[in-house]
Amino acid sequence: MDFTISAEHQQLRTTLREFFEAEAPIDEVARFDRDEEFNSELYRKAAGLGLCGMGFGEEYGGSDADQISICIAVEEVARASAALAYAWLPTATFCAKGIARFGTDEQKKEILPKVADGTVRIAMGLSEPEAGSDLTHLSTRAVRDGDDFVINGQKVFTTGADTADYIFAFVRTDPDASASKGLSVLLIPKGTEGVTVQPLRKLAGQATHTCEVFLHDVRVPKENLVGELGRGSSIIFGLMDAERIYVGAEGTGLGQGALDMALKYARERVQFGKPIIEHQAVAHMLADMAMDVQTSRLITWQAAWKLEQGLDCTMEASMAKVHGSEAGTRCAGRGMQILGGYSYMVEYGMERYWRETKLYEIAGGTNQIMRNMIAKQLGRRGL
Ligand SMILES: Cc1cc2nc3c(=O)[nH]c(=O)nc-3n(C[C@H](O)[C@H](O)[C@H](O)COP(=O)(O)OP(=O)(O)OC[C@H]3O[C@@H](n4cnc5c(N)ncnc54)[C@H](O)[C@@H]3O)c2cc1C
Known part of the structure; x- marks a missing residue:
C-alpha cells in the first residue's frame, strides 16, 4: 500500500x-x-x-x-x-x-x-415535487407519439436549468412498470416549446440558479432518448456511486478551504498578547478541522480507487458522501468560530462556506438515505 x-x-x-x-x-x-x-x-x-x-x-x-x-x-x-x-x-x-x-x-x-x-451545459432533471429521496414516485410522463416523445410533468431543484443547453430529464415511459423498468432519460434542448423554467431563491451558490421546470406537451424527437427505453434506473444506478464520491470530495475541498482560511487568520490575529493559534481552544479546533479533512480525503479516495478498479463501492461511496459532507459542515462551523465576528463579514469568505456546505448533506441522496444504504450493505457483507 x-x-x-x-x-x-x-x-x-x-x-x-x-x-x-x-x-x-x-x-x-x-x-x-x-x-x-x-x-x-x-x-x-x-x-x-x-x-x-x-x-x-x-x-x-x-x-x-x-x-x-x-x-x-x-x-x-x-x-x-x-x-x-x-x-x-x-x-x-x-x-x-x-x-x-x-x-x-x-x-x-x-x-x-x-x-x-x-x-454546452446540461442540467440534471431527476427530483420532482413528490419524488425526492423516493424516486419510485417520479411521475413526469413521456408518451411516444410518432417519431417523438411528448412530455408532461414537473421537475424541481433542477440546478442550472435556466442557462443549460439541455435538461437530462428522467421521465416515466411506462406507468404500469416498476420504477426499475418504467423510467427513461430524454434530453430536452433549451428553448423547446412547452418548457417553463422558474428559478428558486436559495441559501448559497446563487450564481447558478436552482429551478422549477414545468413541462407541458413538450415534444422531443425519439433520437433524444438516452440509453434503452425503460432503463433509466440503470443510468441512475450506473452513475450514482461516482456522484456520491464527488459529493464527498466537495465536502473535503470546502473543509480544506475553511481550514486554510482559519489557519491563516489564527496565525495573524493577536488577542491577549499572542496569536490566537497559541490559545489551546483555538488550536484544538484547527486540529479537529485537519483531522476531518484528512479522513474525508482518505475515505473519498479509497472509494474512488475502488470505483476505478470496477469493484463494488456502493458502501464506500455512501460513506465518503456522508463523511465528506459532514466534515465540510463541521469545518465551516469551526472556521466561523475561529474568525469570530469577522466570520460574519462577506469579504472574509467563511460565511459562504458555512452556507454552502449544508447542501452536500442533502443532495445526491440525503445523509439519512446514505446511512440506510451503508447499513444495508453492512447487513450483506459486513465491513
Ligand atoms: C440547492 C439544491 C440543488 C439541487 N440540485 C438538484 C439537481 O440539479 N437535480 C436534481 O434532480 N435534484 C437536485 N436537488 C434535489 C436533491 O437531490 C433533493 O433535495 C434530495 O434528493 C432530497 O429530496 P427532498 O428534498 O425531496 O427531501 P425528502 O426526500 O422529502 O426528505 C426529507 C427528509 O426526510 C428524510 N427521509 C426521507 N426518506 C427517508 C428514509 N427512507 N429514511 C430516512 N430518512 C428519510 C430525508 O433524509 C430528509 O431529511 C437539489 C437540491 C438542492 C437543495
Whole structure:
C-alpha cells in the first residue's frame, strides 16, 4: 500500500489552486452570488484547463481522467465556488458521463465535444415535487407519439436549468412498470416549446440558479432518448456511486478551504498578547478541522480507487458522501468560530462556506438515505 500522491495529481492540484486563486477570488465569487449572475466566462476558462472533459474519453474531446484526478478537481472547484461546482458537476460528471456510457454515437458526437470545451451545459432533471429521496414516485410522463416523445410533468431543484443547453430529464415511459423498468432519460434542448423554467431563491451558490421546470406537451424527437427505453434506473444506478464520491470530495475541498482560511487568520490575529493559534481552544479546533479533512480525503479516495478498479463501492461511496459532507459542515462551523465576528463579514469568505456546505448533506441522496444504504450493505457483507 502506497499513500504517496503522484506528481501528476499534485501538479493538477497546484494548477487548479493557482487558477482559482487568480480567477475566482473571494470578493468576485461573492459578487456573482449576490447578483445571482452565472459566471460563464469563469466556466469557459475552467473548461480550457480540461475540467469539463474529465468525465469522458479523448475521442470526444475529454481526457479519460482517473477517479483520483476527478476528486482532486472537485475539491478545488468546491473550495473556489459552490456555484461553479453546481454547474460543472451535473454537466460533466453526471449527464455527460451518462451520455458517454449510455448514449448513441450521434449524441456523443454532437454533445460531448461541446461539453468539453465549455460551450454546452446540461442540467440534471431527476427530483420532482413528490419524488425526492423516493424516486419510485417520479411521475413526469413521456408518451411516444410518432417519431417523438411528448412530455408532461414537473421537475424541481433542477440546478442550472435556466442557462443549460439541455435538461437530462428522467421521465416515466411506462406507468404500469416498476420504477426499475418504467423510467427513461430524454434530453430536452433549451428553448423547446412547452418548457417553463422558474428559478428558486436559495441559501448559497446563487450564481447558478436552482429551478422549477414545468413541462407541458413538450415534444422531443425519439433520437433524444438516452440509453434503452425503460432503463433509466440503470443510468441512475450506473452513475450514482461516482456522484456520491464527488459529493464527498466537495465536502473535503470546502473543509480544506475553511481550514486554510482559519489557519491563516489564527496565525495573524493577536488577542491577549499572542496569536490566537497559541490559545489551546483555538488550536484544538484547527486540529479537529485537519483531522476531518484528512479522513474525508482518505475515505473519498479509497472509494474512488475502488470505483476505478470496477469493484463494488456502493458502501464506500455512501460513506465518503456522508463523511465528506459532514466534515465540510463541521469545518465551516469551526472556521466561523475561529474568525469570530469577522466570520460574519462577506469579504472574509467563511460565511459562504458555512452556507454552502449544508447542501452536500442533502443532495445526491440525503445523509439519512446514505446511512440506510451503508447499513444495508453492512447487513450483506459486513465491513
Ligand atoms: C440547492 C439544491 C440543488 C439541487 N440540485 C438538484 C439537481 O440539479 N437535480 C436534481 O434532480 N435534484 C437536485 N436537488 C434535489 C436533491 O437531490 C433533493 O433535495 C434530495 O434528493 C432530497 O429530496 P427532498 O428534498 O425531496 O427531501 P425528502 O426526500 O422529502 O426528505 C426529507 C427528509 O426526510 C428524510 N427521509 C426521507 N426518506 C427517508 C428514509 N427512507 N429514511 C430516512 N430518512 C428519510 C430525508 O433524509 C430528509 O431529511 C437539489 C437540491 C438542492 C437543495
